[in-house]
Amino acid sequence: MLYGSDCIVIFYKDFETFNKYTRLGYIEDKEKLSDILKNNNDVKITFQSDIKI
Structure with a gap:
């Protein structure tokens, strides 16, 4: 989720x-x-888009 204009939650x-x-x-x-x-203690999160441009 995006909170405000610059914070991902x-x-x-x-x-x-x-x-x-x-x-x-x-x-x-x-x-x-x-x-x-x-x-x-350490978690890596990857964001992936399924949208093809």
């Missing part, structure tokens, strides 16, 4: 908020990501 659990976000994509396997984050 990654959510992997549902919660309520009054903040405004712009959806940039989605996580294919939230459960797997949650498990990885619990067991690792």
